[in-house]
Amino acid sequence: MEINGTSYERDVPASLLLVHFLRDDLDLTGTHVGCDTGSCGACTVQLGDEAIKSCCMLAVQADGASITTVEGLASDEGELTPLQQSFHEYHALQCGYCTPGMLMSATALLEKNPRPSEHEVKVALQGNICRCTGYWNIIEAVVAVGEKGTR
Amino acid sequence: MTAIETEAGTLQKGSAVGQSVPRKEDGRLVQGQGVFFDDVKRKDMGYLHFVRSPYAHATIESIDVSAALEMPGVYGTLTGDEVAILTDPFFQIAAPPGGHVKDYALAVGKVRYLGEPVVAVVAETRELARTAAEYVMVEYEPLDVLVDARAALADGAPVLHEECGGNLSYSGVWEWGDVDAAFAEADHVVSIGELHFDRFNSTPLECGGALVEYNRGTGQWTMYTNNQFPGFAAIMMGPAMRVGLDKLRIVTQDIGGGFGNKITSHPQLVVCCLLARKLKRAIQWTEWRTEFHQSMSHGNERWFENTEVAVKADGTLLGFRTKAIDDAGAYLRYEPLGGVIWSQVAAGMYKWRNIWLEFTQAMTNKAPVSPNRGYSRMQQLWFTERVIDIVAQTLDFDAVEIRRLNFVQPEDMAYETPNGCVYDSGDYPRAMDMALELIGASDIETRRAEAASRGKLLGLGIGSTLDSGTNNFGQSQLINPELQFSGNNEVATVKLDIFGEVVVTLGTTPQGQGHETTAAQVVADILHCDVDVVNVRVGHDSYWNSHAGFSGTYASQFAVTGLSAVKGAADMLAGQMVKLASMVFQCPEEAIELADGFARIKDNHEAALPFMALGAIPNANNAGFPDDPPTMNCRYVYRPPFDVPDKERKFGNLTLTYATQIHACVVEIDPETGVTEVVDYAAVDDCGVRINPQIVEGQVMGATAHAIGAALWESFVYDEDGNLLTPNFYDYHVPHALDMPPLKTGAFESPSPFTPLGTKGMGEGGGGGIHCICSGIQDALRAAGGAIVTDSHNPYHRVWEMLSHPERSRETIEVTSR
Ligand code: FES
Ligand code: FES
Numbered sequence: 001m002e003i004n005g006t007s008y009e010r011d012v013p014a015s016l017l018l019v020h021f022l023r024d025d026l027d028l029t030g031t032h033v034g035c036d037t038g039s040c041g042a043c044t045v046q047l048g049d050e051a052i053k054s055c056c057m058l059a060v061q062a063d064g065a066s067i068t069t070v071e072g073l074a075s076d077e078g079e080l081t082p083l084q085q086s087f088h089e090y091h092a093l094q095c096g097y098c099t100p101g102m103l104m105s106a107t108a109l110l111e112k113n114p115r116p117s118e119h120e121v122k123v124a125l126q127g128n129i130c131r132c133t134g135y136w137n138i139i140e141a142v143v144a145v146g147e148k149g150t151r
Numbered sequence: 152m153t154a155i156e157t158e159a160g161t162l163q164k165g166s167a168v169g170q171s172v173p174r175k176e177d178g179r180l181v182q183g184q185g186v187f188f189d190d191v192k193r194k195d196m197g198y199l200h201f202v203r204s205p206y207a208h209a210t211i212e213s214i215d216v217s218a219a220l221e222m223p224g225v226y227g228t229l230t231g232d233e234v235a236i237l238t239d240p241f242f243q244i245a246a247p248p249g250g251h252v253k254d255y256a257l258a259v260g261k262v263r264y265l266g267e268p269v270v271a272v273v274a275e276t277r278e279l280a281r282t283a284a285e286y287v288m289v290e291y292e293p294l295d296v297l298v299d300a301r302a303a304l305a306d307g308a309p310v311l312h313e314e315c316g317g318n319l320s321y322s323g324v325w326e327w328g329d330v331d332a333a334f335a336e337a338d339h340v341v342s343i344g345e346l347h348f349d350r351f352n353s354t355p356l357e358c359g360g361a362l363v364e365y366n367r368g369t370g371q372w373t374m375y376t377n378n379q380f381p382g383f384a385a386i387m388m389g390p391a392m393r394v395g396l397d398k399l400r401i402v403t404q405d406i407g408g409g410f411g412n413k414i415t416s417h418p419q420l421v422v423c424c425l426l427a428r429k430l431k432r433a434i435q436w437t438e439w440r441t442e443f444h445q446s447m448s449h450g451n452e453r454w455f456e457n458t459e460v461a462v463k464a465d466g467t468l469l470g471f472r473t474k475a476i477d478d479a480g481a482y483l484r485y486e487p488l489g490g491v492i493w494s495q496v497a498a499g500m501y502k503w504r505n506i507w508l509e510f511t512q513a514m515t516n517k518a519p520v521s522p523n524r525g526y527s528r529m530q531q532l533w534f535t536e537r538v539i540d541i542v543a544q545t546l547d548f549d550a551v552e553i554r555r556l557n558f559v560q561p562e563d564m565a566y567e568t569p570n571g572c573v574y575d576s577g578d579y580p581r582a583m584d585m586a587l588e589l590i591g592a593s594d595i596e597t598r599r600a601e602a603a604s605r606g607k608l609l610g611l612g613i614g615s616t617l618d619s620g621t622n623n624f625g626q627s628q629l630i631n632p633e634l635q636f637s638g639n640n641e642v643a644t645v646k647l648d649i650f651g652e653v654v655v656t657l658g659t660t661p662q663g664q665g666h667e668t669t670a671a672q673v674v675a676d677i678l679h680c681d682v683d684v685v686n687v688r689v690g691h692d693s694y695w696n697s698h699a700g701f702s703g704t705y706a707s708q709f710a711v712t713g714l715s716a717v718k719g720a721a722d723m724l725a726g727q728m729v730k731l732a733s734m735v736f737q738c739p740e741e742a743i744e745l746a747d748g749f750a751r752i753k754d755n756h757e758a759a760l761p762f763m764a765l766g767a768i769p770n771a772n773n774a775g776f777p778d779d780p781p782t783m784n785c786r787y788v789y790r791p792p793f794d795v796p797d798k799e800r801k802f803g804n805l806t807l808t809y810a811t812q813i814h815a816c817v818v819e820i821d822p823e824t825g826v827t828e829v830v831d832y833a834a835v836d837d838c839g840v841r842i843n844p845q846i847v848e849g850q851v852m853g854a855t856a857h858a859i860g861a862a863l864w865e866s867f868v869y870d871e872d873g874n875l876l877t878p879n880f881y882d883y884h885v886p887h888a889l890d891m892p893p894l895k896t897g898a899f900e901s902p903s904p905f906t907p908l909g910t911k912g913m914g915e916g917g918g919g920g921i922h923c924i925c926s927g928i929q930d931a932l933r934a935a936g937g938a939i940v941t942d943s944h945n946p947y948h949r950v951w952e953m954l955s956h957p958e959r960s961r962e963t964i965e966v967t968s969r
């Protein structure tokens with residue numbers, strides 16, 4: 001499969017979850033695990049143009065797919081995307097554990113809907129739990145990127 | 152969109168302190184470059200999985216690990232019998248009877264709650280460890296189960312810990328003022344049958360875990376983990392493992408939320424340590440969400456029985472009596488400290504001078520409790536607020552006015568409470584007025600009528616938090632006079648390195664509170680340099696020399712203990728920089744100033760030494776100095792001014808600062824379903840001087856979300872067999888983005904007169920929010936039978952029950968008037 005523009009070929013056990021493949025086999029540890037029921041979204045990555053929960057998918061199911069993880073957002077030189085920058089400005093993260101998943105869900109949203117309303121952002125983030133921020137700063141950070149038109 | 156209304160700071164500040172400096176932490180975290188414990192890997196490490204008890208109470212008849220051990224790729228196991236040989240039981244904070252509890256890292260002979268770790272299995276992969284755990288055969292003999300603290304104290308109840316001779320962990324009577332005289336003076340006595348504060352916790356998104364290595368040559372363990380109070384963990388682990396504390400190195404970098412729930416992971420860390428030594432390989436343990444819910448740090452559930460409140464005709468509150476029964480769960484991992492911590496806020500924000508409270512704590516077949524954001528104080532604050540609303544409704548006082556009348560007033564500050572605690576500063580009436588204004592309380596009757604026209608019940612709620620911060624650990628002696636803990640401390644080092652880098656280390660374990668940023672702000676102002684120049688080392692390492700017995704991040708204290716230590720060390724370094732410059736320029740120290748990243752002569756700015764020169768001299772260019780140049784490496788231990796409290800009278804100052812929050816809300820209830828919707832919400836915060844207002848506001852918003860969750864959705868529900876019915880985020884509903892009401896925040900600053908920076912610890916404001924919702928619900932229900940809210944947790948079915956049978960709760964309230 002192709003991850004953040006790099007092709008990987010690995011033999012993996014059939015029972016290996018995509019999230020553990022990313023984290024343990026490829027050392028892409030930006031994608032997190034927060035639950036065991038597919039409820040929290042900490043593991044969200046982009047598969048094609050959809051945000052998906054990588055704990056709800058086996059690694060073998062992603063065979064041949066093109067995946068973007070949080071590590072694939074900023075440029076190689078470390079230049080942040082406007083969304084990452086906006087999270088920083090709006091204090092949309094505290095511990096940062098949910099942040100990769102939030103960023104991936106919001107990135108997928110902004111690609112489809114560059115100027116989402118507050119409600120549309122809430123709906124898009126409904127599968128992502130944050131236990132630190134109370135969400136409002138996250139919602140504002142995403143809306144602001146849309147308003148600035150600088151996704 | 153949330154309307155954020157924040158008042159500008161009231162103090163003269165330096166250029167960095169008081170600004171919402173964007174956080175230093177964010178760069179790595181938004182790029183997935185944080186290092187959480189589960190990101191740390193070692194070659195050939197073994198993955199650990201716990202075999203957990205499927206019973207809430209049972210004896211262990213036999214354990215057979217042979218089938219698991221035979222599986223290829225399984226590295227080994229550890230059982231309770233081995234633990235009982237290799238370790239001693241953990242030190243108990245409690246005096247007898249609770250002090251007799253024998254608590255080991257794995258169950259020995261008996262299990263006492265569902266999910267208790269019984270065996271640990273280590274294997275080549277996560278998946279294999281989990282599978283192999285299923286091949287461990289454990290035979291149990293089930294015992295009668297206790298899930299109710301009240302029943303646990305009854306004669307003939309099944310006993311969890313035989314050594315204790317019953318289920319009581321601690322009991323004590325706390326009495327201050329002249330309670331009998333207060334009741335004699337009262338015009339009304341309001342009796343409240345029973346109030347209940349529910350069991351939940353803040354469920355950080357990252358579960359517990361560690362990567363543990365053992366160095367056979369030196370006998371030292373290194374734990375990369377997310378424990379948030381390493382000082383406490385080490386004190387618990389060292390004696391149990393029969394090793395000195397220097398053998399236990401605890402390292403954290405990024406931690407995915409803590410909220411107190413990550414304080415008591417020492418049993419699991421001991422298991423990892425024993426297995427790292429036994430199996431000669433690094434051990435990786437990552438808890439699964441279900442395991443966290445079943446076994447990690449529930450918040451204290453508490454009952455308040457037979458409360459009586461003495462009230463004057465004008466609404467003045469004279470005093471109360473109540474019997475608190477606290478549920479500690481199956482083991483005393485931090486308890487019974489909850490049995491004293493509540494008394495930091497015994498009277499809440501109010502001028503009650505006469506208090507009688509019997510505190511009794513019982514052990515039950517549920518997960519052990521330990522600190523949870525607002526630990527043990529939020530139960531008491533909720534109680535004081537609940538009492539006021541019940542008194543107001545029963546005696547027909549206005550809920551706002553009775554608060555205003557009984558608040559400790561700003562002119563009373565600093566205010567000594569009946570039990571000797573000192574409220575340092577604050578303006579509670581102002582905070583309440585701001586909160587009420589933010590939610591538009593002046594129009595409430597119009598809105599109530601408008602809602603009624605839509606068939607909805609609308610109510611206004613108020614809650615308060617006194618966020619007592621910087622503990623005096625001497626209070627532990629009030630529940631166990633034998634303990635040798637008192638005061639508090641935190642350590643920081645600030646040094647100037649060879650190339651002039653400013654490097655700060657701390658003993659704290661941040662979990663999202665932005666310590667790197669706020670510490671850098673304080674240092675930058677003292678050294679007169681840019682925030683960017685200040686490097687704050689990330690996380691915690693008990694091998695740094697910035698560690699003391701109380702190091703950690705808990706109990707609302709960083710802005711006082713952590714930043715005061717940083718200030719102390721930075722002041723020392725500033726003094727040394729001036730001294731060194733005076734040695735170089737051969738002028739008096741008074742002639743030198745620090746400015747713009749230089750040490751220079753005040754009236755000759757050309758004569759300036761950059762930080763680089765100052766760092767290089769003592770480190771690498773020291774020949775020719777007549778005297779030793781200062782070291783440029785400063786360590787400061789901040790010690791708050793405390794005395795040991797009076798054990799006889801249970802009297803003394805238990806915390807240094809009291810940050811305050813008032814929450815206010817408007818709720819709408821659908822009488823058809825009992826569903827409560829929060830339609831307006833405001834939280835007003837006063838935590839003294841704010842180093843970084845944006846970070847403070849973030850804490851307020853996060854705590855508010857926890858409160859709303861706990862008030863409406865989050866609960867650890869057990870059935871009568873001790874099965875946890877909410878063991879994951881599917882059944883345990885935490886707020887999601889769509890659940891959050893519009894949120895307004897307000898702030899002002901009443902600087903603490905007792906702290907070096909005028910700051911107060913903050914962050915645990917959630918308790919006010921829980922009550923706020925309860926209060927709103929009770930107000931809304933006035934128009935539909937006038938039920939009394941007696942529980943902290945009010946999901947739709949409980950509200951629906953109150954709507955259907957308002958008399959049930961009303962009958963638990965009695966008024967005697969003269
Ligand atoms: S880890 Fe929680 S949804 Fe994937
Ligand atoms: S920032 Fe901690 S979970 Fe979202």
